[in-house]
Amino acid sequence: MTDPAASPHGEPARIVIVGGGFGGFYTALHLEKLAKRSANAPEVTLVSETNHLVYTPFLPSAAGGTLEPRHVVVPLRPSLRRTRVFRGRVSRHDRERKQVTFESESGSSSTLPYDHLVVALGSVSRTLPIAGLADAAVGFKTLAEAIFLRNHVLRQLELAETAADPDERSAMLTFVFIGGGYAGVEALAELEDLARDTKDLYPGLANVQTRWILVEATERIFPEVGARLGAYALRQLARRGVELRLGTTVIDASGGAVTLSSGEVIPCRTLVWTAGVRSNPAVVSLGLPVDERGRAKVDETMAVDGMPGVWSLGDAAAVPDPARPGLACPPTAQHVMRQGKVLAANLLATIAGAPAEPFRYRTRGLFVDLGRNKAVVSMMGLHFAGLPAWLVTRTYHLSRIPGFRRKARVAADWTIGLLFRRDTSELGSLGHPKRLDE
Secondary structure, three states: OOOOOEOOOOOEOEEEEEOOOHHHHHHHHHHHHHHOOOOOOOEEEEEEOOOEEEOHHHHHHHHHOOOOHHHHEEEHHHHOOOOEEEEEEEEEEEOOOOEEEEEEOOOOEEEEEOOEEEEOOOEEEOOOOOEOHHHHEEOOOOHHHHHHHHHHHHHHHHHHHHOOOHHHHHHHOEEEEEOOOHHHHHHHHHHHHHHHHHHOOOHHHOOOOOEEEEEEOOOOOOHHHOHHHHHHHHHHHHHOOOEEEEOOOEEEOOOOEEEEOOOOEEEOOEEEEOOOEEEOOHHHHOOOOEOOOOOEOEOOOOEEOOOOOEEEOHHHEOOEOOOOOOOEOOOOHHHHHHHHHHHHHHHHHHHOOOOOOOOOOOOOEEEEEOOOOOEEEEEOOEEEEEHHHHHHHHHHHHHHOOOHHHHHHHHHHHHHHHHOOOOOOOOOOOOOOOOOOO
16 A cells, blocks of 8 residues: 555655745644654655744734733644744745755755645735835734734823823824724724723823724725624724724825825824735745736645646635635635645645645635624624624634644633733833843
8 A cells, every 4th residue: 555645756755835824834734643644754844934823813812912922823843743843934946956945044054855845925914105104004914013013002102191292192192004804903903992991091191082093995894794794893893983984095104194095184103004915925936926916826726837746825825715716715814724734635645646636615704803892703604793703703713723722821811801901011122122231
């Protein structure tokens, strides 16, 4: 019987995975599970710029302070015991020799030969050529950005407490979010909760209101959940005092203010950009064929077009969506996690000379946390909102984050949050010590 993990030459197959996000992590994890009983398991190497996976659905909770930052990340090495993990980046791909060049943080470089290459580089924020945007705005895709925003919001409250100029104080307490997708709405909801729970600690702000503004280019937010739930989410935001600017875009972000397409000018010191993502530009630098959005062109098995032995998944690839013919899968964690499982099976099947299977997963549910015990959920034909949806949303995400220890830490954080008020420490200097002579 053919060993499913052996190469055609009898030697262990060499699989190199580029990227330690959801796609890379879950591909490696399922390779370990599927091949653990093999006498000749493949040699799997994962190259990642960090030594952890960020569970991105929990970024808003980290920003709002309901989860401790370390509890929203999953360390790679304890979770992938049979996978070699290299921290650094792949800078070059030699397709003919079937090898990639790996560069570590120390500056050293080496080559990694492969039989199969998996490109799982994820996505980066999609920006537009808007004056002042790059200097004034912060994204919301990384843990660093989430924690920066938490510290920044608290710092604006501190500065506003002693500001003598009413106009400057108003700008400090105005928070503008661009983009009505999941990331933007959930981040706004959590940070507005943080400011609301903290503001009563500042006597000088007793009679001053904070302003939270959501700007969205279309007439609705996260259309994936349907018109009714989208409308419910808008009503909840409006009841909390969030100002909505639908069908509106930003045309200028310079001079300490945001200028909208409607002509409105909003002075502010906080601008959060969550208006979409694009494939990591490194996909192009590795020589993969890409579509008009920079995503690797792959078939339904996640094999890269015209490049045998090269595969891609997640936000970096245009994986065909079984539920929407002609379109790619949406950039959600639930899709990428399932893609990793299917790709792991396809890698072992291909090595054994068996056919690869297509990716058939269809969205089973959509969960959007609106903060303050409210959420919207669409799953298995059911659509509901409010406290029940919030409980289901938390339960779902708790079940999805890898590892029992991580689940326990998250559950402990949530329990503590029910019993005590949020911590209000602003730790913007964390990790940035002063010089000894200062």
